[in-house]
Amino acid sequence: MRVTEPRGDTTPEWEVFLRADRSESLRHVGSVSAPSADVAREQASSLFGWTAHTLWVCPAEDVVRFTERELGESRSGESAGTEAADPATDDGTRSAATGTATDGDTGEASR
Template structure:
């Protein structure tokens, strides 16, 4: 690979201000929903069109705006919670380990239940 083929990391904002949508897919009626990625679209209807194009064989597609998803992982959970002497976990941080981006508690709406095809 020569130097002209290398890509560099950028901190520039995305060119598109449309929201990102998390996509959950069920392949058969027996399968559980599985997170399969995300799409960028201005509305849930357009997001559904994009997801349906990517996963035309899905029996169900659920979409949820990424900025409305509460995210937990070991890193933030471990930083915000500690084990008590009795083995239970107690909150030590101010936000309960949730990755909320720039929104405050009062700005959170309940995430939509999803969009069925």
């Protein structure tokens, strides 16, 4: 299902991708809110860039987002709260593409 509802905050959101070295693929590491690409780059660099060979920021509005289920719906289709959160993570977040547990703040695979 495509997520189309706008956020309450009107400050533009920027998705952050990084590559730690030339041999790695880009990976999504998080998001920042900033009024411009330059400010987004500064924020992303201070938060994530210390390990980056390459750092990309792109407007979140230009990223098409998909989810497997309705917000508030558990994996089995029941309302949230009727089933315990996934024990693999604190917040029950899972990657839609792989089904692997992710860190709810950064989207990185849990360790």
